[in-house]
Amino acid sequence: MIVGERKPFNEIRAMLEGYKKVLILGCGTCVSVCMAGGQKEVSLLASQLRMDARLRKTEMVLGENTIQRQCDREYIEPIVEQAGNYDVVLSMACGAGVQLLAEMLTPLPVVPALNTTFLAVADREGTWLERCRGCGNCILADTGGICPVARCAKSLFNGPCGGSKEGKCEVSLDIPCAWQLIYDRLSDLGQLSQMEIIQPIRDWRPSDSGAPRSIVREDAIGVSGEKA
Amino acid sequence: MKAGTNLEKVLESGTFAVTAEVGPPKSATARVVEKKGETIKQYVDAVNVTDNQTAIVRMSSMAGCVILKQMGLDTVLQITCRDRNRIAIQSDVLGAVALGIGNILCLSGDHQALGNHPSAKGVFDIDSIQLIQALKAMRDERKFICGDDITGEVPIHIGAVENPFADPQAFRIQRLAKKVRAGADFIQTQVIFDIDRFAKWMREVTARELDKQIHILAGIIPLKSAAMARHMRDHVPGIEVPDQLIRRMENASDPQAEGVTISLEIIEDVRRISGIHGIHLFAVGWEDSIPVIVQRAALWPRPL
Numbered sequence: 420m421i422v423g424e425r426k427p428f429n430e431i432r433a434m435l436e437g438y439k440k441v442l443i444l445g446c447g448t449c450v451s452v453c454m455a456g457g458q459k460e461v462s463l464l465a466s467q468l469r470m471d472a473r474l475r476k477t478e479m480v481l482g483e484n485t486i487q488r489q490c491d492r493e494y495i496e497p498i499v500e501q502a503g504n505y506d507v508v509l510s511m512a513c514g515a516g517v518q519l520l521a522e523m524l525t526p527l528p529v530v531p532a533l534n535t536t537f538l539a540v541a542d543r544e545g546t547w548l549e550r551c552r553g554c555g556n557c558i559l560a561d562t563g564g565i566c567p568v569a570r571c572a573k574s575l576f577n578g579p580c581g582g583s584k585e586g587k588c589e590v591s592l593d594i595p596c597a598w599q600l601i602y603d604r605l606s607d608l609g610q611l612s613q614m615e616i617i618q619p620i621r622d623w624r625p626s627d628s629g630a631p632r633s634i635v636r637e638d639a640i641g642v643s644g645e646k647a
Numbered sequence: 648m649k650a651g652t653n654l655e656k657v658l659e660s661g662t663f664a665v666t667a668e669v670g671p672p673k674s675a676t677a678r679v680v681e682k683k684g685e686t687i688k689q690y691v692d693a694v695n696v697t698d699n700q701t702a703i704v705r706m707s708s709m710a711g712c713v714i715l716k717q718m719g720l721d722t723v724l725q726i727t728c729r730d731r732n733r734i735a736i737q738s739d740v741l742g743a744v745a746l747g748i749g750n751i752l753c754l755s756g757d758h759q760a761l762g763n764h765p766s767a768k769g770v771f772d773i774d775s776i777q778l779i780q781a782l783k784a785m786r787d788e789r790k791f792i793c794g795d796d797i798t799g800e801v802p803i804h805i806g807a808v809e810n811p812f813a814d815p816q817a818f819r820i821q822r823l824a825k826k827v828r829a830g831a832d833f834i835q836t837q838v839i840f841d842i843d844r845f846a847k848w849m850r851e852v853t854a855r856e857l858d859k860q861i862h863i864l865a866g867i868i869p870l871k872s873a874a875m876a877r878h879m880r881d882h883v884p885g886i887e888v889p890d891q892l893i894r895r896m897e898n899a900s901d902p903q904a905e906g907v908t909i910s911l912e913i914i915e916d917v918r919r920i921s922g923i924h925g926i927h928l929f930a931v932g933w934e935d936s937i938p939v940i941v942q943r944a945a946l947w948p949r950p951l
Contacts, residue, residue, distance in 0.1 A: 578822050580813075
């Protein structure tokens with residue numbers, strides 16, 4: 420899922436400077452799961468802003484709402500009218516949600532309350548770990564299900580660099596060497612011969628080089644009557 | 648001969664080669680490079696000029712190579728994958744060859760988080776093994792990575808590095824084999840202090856006959872002080888310094904002399920190891936030690 424992290428309060432407050440009526444809009448999917456931008460976080464941030472406004476003796480009207488997905492037009496449409504009553508929308512969605520909201524609420528300003536961080540798995544309660552970089556050309560079949568693009572600091576394709584020591588990355592002892600993990604996993608799978616293969620120079624077009632990327636599924640267009 | 652550089656001639660002739668590393672300054676002062684060049688000129692077959700080593704900004708390797716080349720030294724241009732994409736790298740290769748620099752060493756590069764610009768975005772468009780392949784294709788097939796033809800020759804003597812002491816241990820030999828298959832002509836190893844472990848690694852190298860396909864130069868670093876030894880043990884990725892050597896440096900009345908002695912012992916040991924074709928000296932700011940070490944190791948005068 421997409422992981423986000425709330426921006427520091429002072430940064431949020433600075434973005435709202437000069438606005439009197441603020442709608443805080445949460446998102447009920449990924450950022451809700453990682454406890455950064457769901458209904459609970461909306462009400463928490465609203466209380467913080469309310470207290471802050473009172474302390475600073477400024478006037479601020481705060482609205483609160485959370486929709487299922489800010490990355491989907493059909494969930495935004497029902498709140499367009501409500502948003503029109505405010506000076507600014509503070510979105511607690513990922514960057515994709517903030518942008519679709521900004522597009523659909525034009526000319527209303529939309530500002531982000533979160534920093535969108537990475538694609539992750541929930542490791543244990545309160546801990547999310549980056550596992551995918553959305554690079555568009557998955558090689559997990561060759562690497563024992565461990566991604567060198569996301570998990571090797573240098574995104575190497577042909578084994579560890581010279582800095583791997585005791586299973587740790589040269590960047591930090593807190594980071595496992597992705598290639599040590601790959602080596603161990605391939606060893607367990609009896610697939611160590613994979614390490615001998617020279618992975619060719621990569622075509623990055625499905626990733627960084629091709630941004631912004633898009634996918635059009637002809638078979639899905641017009642399937643749903645109201646979305647056509 | 649692939650590039651006809653001095654280093655290639657020495658290695659091909661079967662002579663035990665000596666190379667050294669020169670770190671360019673954190674300034675635009677050519678004189679710093681010239682001084683290092685003057686100190687070591689008579690004592691080495693080629694000089695590596697590092698490419699922003701430890702991810703700290705310095706004068707470019709290309710500029711350093713040109714300065715040394717003008718003084719008559721054969722140079723090894725180091726290229727890391729950290730700072731350039733494939734377009735910039737291939738452009739630099741063409742430029743280097745045009746300037747008469749024939750030896751190019753391929754490295755991934757120390758991660759930018761370790762240097763003086765930790766907020767930089769690392770490039771890592773290709774990795775070191777892919778870089779070797781790319782240089783080989785430029786030279787042997789006259790092709791760019793994209794497949795376009797290169798007009799004219801690109802004579803390069805391709806170098807790579809290997810660290811016998813990094814993990815996973817069992818993969819280090821496969822990694823060397825991959826570099827050989829990718830097209831490396833010579834290897835400069837990471838600094839060696841643990842001679843037994845290095846000898847064990849070299850036995851695997853010779854068992855796979857990799858030494859027949861490639862020239863291997865053993866990395867040697869003269870220790871200048873006990874503090875330097877401890878710093879390398881604790882802070883330099885991929886270097887192991889045994890405690891016994893640290894104690895020797897700590898107890899020495901003249902640490903510099905002890906450091907030279909240790910280097911000479913290691914050189915003597917590596918010369919006895921089958922498959923070693925030379926040494927690569929990392930002077931790290933102590934270039935004065937190189938003439939002493941090369942002479943006392945009876946590796947002087949140099950051929951050619």
